[in-house]
Amino acid sequence: MVISAGPRPCVFRSWSRGDDRRQLCAEALALEQSTDSLTPINSLEDRIEAWHSVSGKTIEARVGCIEDGEFLDKAVAEVRPEVVIHYGEQPSAPYSMRSSQTAVETQQTNVIGTLNLLFSMQTHIPDAHLIKLGTMGEYGTPNIDIEEGFIEIEHNGRKDTLPFPKLPGSLYHCSKVHDSTNIHFATRIWGLRATDLNQGVVYGIDTDESVLDERLVTRFDYDETFGTVLNRFCVQAVVGHPLTVYGAGGQTRGYLNIKDTLRCVELAAMNPADRGEFRVFNQFTEQFSVSELAALVQKCASEVGFEVAIESYPNPRVELEQHYYNASNQKLLDLGLEPHPLGNELVQSMLGIIERHRDRVIGRAITPKTKWNPGELEGGALSTAQHT
């Protein structure tokens, strides 16, 4: 069973629910902001048909809101899956920082939806395995090495292995920390099995499945709200917009190819957590700073005829622009992940696909508008004493 907020083939789709009870999914949120996926996305039913025609496999879909505990509970009770892959959350940090309404919507969709799912699993399928999409952004940028979910702490002569402390950088990232706390609780107290995939920043367009039929193409967002940095830079290069580096560009994060994200989910599903185990995998393959990515895109773009400048923009986020960053990602490698490293070929293939869809690019979606701290003139409140 896959619970999805996005357009992937799935059994469930979830929507966030505003106070006005509008039903919104990822596409609708983009529409609301007058942006859209660069790649044209077919309807859920079309995509399920396409998958059937290329694979012979049938996906059953149920459409509803996971905040609606009754809907979710009925679906879980009837389907009785062995594995639940939970993609059903509001996934954008900038969206969560737009207003109090979008922040509340984000935390309500993510926290209450996941809490409903935990109760349904406890009631109907306590032996099933929950695979949940977390984010590397839960950790923030601490001044120590980032471990995978837990850290052994020695303190005043005693030792314990405890949840790794979190410094989430947006109210979306906070919601993911809340989820981690609730899921860890459900494994400790109810004995559920769970794997939290703390995913880095995803880039790329094609997957092994999406290339089989053009109706299976994945979303490709390039706007400030849903687009990730490398995808954004590639679109900017094609349309001739200076690459939007925020501030000094020293922000370093973990990244991975979209093909590797799917392989990681597959590896987690094939190797389930034990009963009572809350397993955290850091799901990225390489670390880059924003400046390094901008330089890579500029160079690759130039080689295929797109000359583009790199410009520093006032950072709309409150974050350190120079910091220590070293995160562990060993556990998925141990399970057999073979990473696709980022190289010129991948970037140039993306530039080619983007050029094919160039007429769909909406220019106003490119520059950032959502400020983390609207009250501050510049740079926000984060000082060197950020952690306390």
Add this chain to the structure above:
Amino acid sequence: MVISAGPRPCVFRSWSRGDDRRQLCAEALALEQSTDSLTPINSLEDRIEAWHSVSGKTIEARVGCIEDGEFLDKAVAEVRPEVVIHYGEQPSAPYSMRSSQTAVETQQTNVIGTLNLLFSMQTHIPDAHLIKLGTMGEYGTPNIDIEEGFIEIEHNGRKDTLPFPKLPGSLYHCSKVHDSTNIHFATRIWGLRATDLNQGVVYGIDTDESVLDERLVTRFDYDETFGTVLNRFCVQAVVGHPLTVYGAGGQTRGYLNIKDTLRCVELAAMNPADRGEFRVFNQFTEQFSVSELAALVQKCASEVGFEVAIESYPNPRVELEQHYYNASNQKLLDLGLEPHPLGNELVQSMLGIIERHRDRVIGRAITPKTKWNPGELEGGALSTAQHT
């Protein structure tokens, strides 16, 4: 400005809001379960009048739900307080564990209500000081000393001071961890001032104010949902019910007299946090195991003519019954807190007050019914490997 879910004199009162939009407050929740405060509680307006008659001071009340962001925002904008003391949460761990509905209600009331408050403070009163009631239960029972909110971690040759890792023991305690994460975020990113009072288990009845007029008496809950352990044991001793020790009774926690809780809030208000500071005080004065409290109550009760047995009941919670526990509580002492230690005199005074109200005791409220893990026959899922 005091935001309250309980019956204390306050400017605001908040209610949790179920899907059916019933408006419930702490009293209504107790009513729903056919329990009530041992002490008879007057209406909010009666209590405000009583306070005016003994102190000459006027308290302005606004009644609404803090999940209703519009209501809260209007009140904050109009009152523009220098300090906000936030008591407006669903405060019961057993209540949060009764069903998926009560769990969702707890996390929604607490997380979304507090998030609304943070946005209103950022918008209208960014220089004001938030004093938030947290709980020692956020930490759980780690195998290392518990510090006040943050811990310096040395790891692979590098150091950082990071949020103390949390192991909350119920979905209510999880909601308080979520609050801590959101409030810390608001201090780091928006520069708000906040003090989180991680309170231990409160006991006692009288405060310096409540003894001035009987209409000002505080709630005294003794049921499994809202009653705390020492209060429950004292009621059990008076009505001749065996003291309900859960399991082996080795559960050790921090405790404090209700008079000290009020003094701690006052000390925090008089010594505000800095801009951008998230300050955590562990608010308890002594540590006891459940067995120690049962023995104390049995002895004190016997001296005033109540003979009562101590009985071990199957533990409805999933928790360790023997564990290391050593928590720091230095910061409030440094600000001038002079603790009222627990002694025979206090217990016997409580027994006397309880005897006066003995005819109000509802017998069925005494034994525990809410199980943390309804699926398990005994003891739940928590093993020695509880932390991971």
